[in-house]
Amino acid sequence: MSVWLPSAPCTPGACVERTGAATAVPRAVLRLLAVSSVLLAGIALLPVGRLLPAGAVRWWCRAVVRASGVRVRMSGAATPPGGVLLVANHISWLDIPLLAAVRPARMLAKSEIRQWPAAGWLTARSGALFIERDRLRALPDTVARIAEALRGGSAVAVFPEGSTWCGRAQGHFRHAVFQAALDAGVPVQPVRLRYRLVDGGSSTAAAFIGDDSLLASVWRVVSVRGLMAEVEVVDPVTPGSHPDRRSLARAAQSRSCHGRTGEHTAD
Template structure:
């Protein structure tokens, strides 16, 4: 099995809460319409590239999550300027706009994402670094491309688990992406993501795991009520003083472990 193809034990049947109720359908349709309109607006503006202000991108990403019916709480920071590797635990498709709400970055994503409707085109135009996870020989080239982007002062965002988990547990961080940070002399910015139901109960409804389909996961989020995404920007890890990528991956993973308790947070619209 390829090093890019880790698996998680989480499955929709065993780990994920169901949310669908007949009375939730009209609300879900309105939410998904809002998400679709925002994605189409982003697609229309994507040819402008870097000319779109970073603050506008951050707000747009928050609006996407909010349009899906999920409130956003972001704490911690700030994120270092210049080239930085953002890494986070991976639970849901919502994680992508949440990371971009912290700081817009070139995403590291599997090649399959390129073929997703609307979102795939947005990812490609946004400079996403696509990984062919079936080709282990492509790994050194991928690491070199990430390091090159970091040296140019670009932020790169990745989910080093390589697979989504339900949020109750976490997979080990793969080390290759951290080699790129070491090669470029760039800091690593850990970000911890969790999903809860008010007033603070952990929720697995947003999880996108196992043989779940994207459509089923999106519908589950849209029909849920009271979902909150909690995003904590942890202290950045400088590249100096870290002996190797194994130690760097371990340090980043410790910063993104599941929340021990609900932190004080500021609610972002």
């Protein structure tokens, strides 16, 4: 197996708990229709998407999550202007709109996402950078394209674990993508993502892991009552503070795991 094809030990059968009260089927269906409607609205606006203010894009991303019945709580300071590498732990398909709600960014996505219904087409049209994870030789070119986007002032969003985890455990941040931030001389902005029940502790209901299908994961999310997504934007790692990609990756993961925030904002 390629070193760029990390895998998590998490599986739906072993890790996903159906905690909390399940929503009645009619309500779950309504949520599913609401998510579809918000996605279709985003597709309709794609031709003028680059003209929309960042605030409108962030609002739409949060609307995707809210339409699925998930409350959103965001904390921490705003991301720095200009080019920035956004990095976060990876649990769910919900992570993608949640990270874009922090700051609209070009997403680094696995090439398989192109095949996802609706969401794959939307991701491709949004300016995402795709990586073929089974072709290690393509990695340097991908890093170079990320660095070019960062130099141009874009934010690029990455899940450096390379695979989704259930949320109880977390994988190691892969080093390669951090070379792009070093080459471009831009900050790295870690983001911590967690899912929990409003009236309880952490929840794995949102996890999209193992042999889960996208439809099964979406249905599980819209069927759970009282699910909340917590997004913690922690202090950025400044350019020049780490000499190589390994130490930079370790610093970013440490902040993503433990959290070090500035001012607090909540939804």
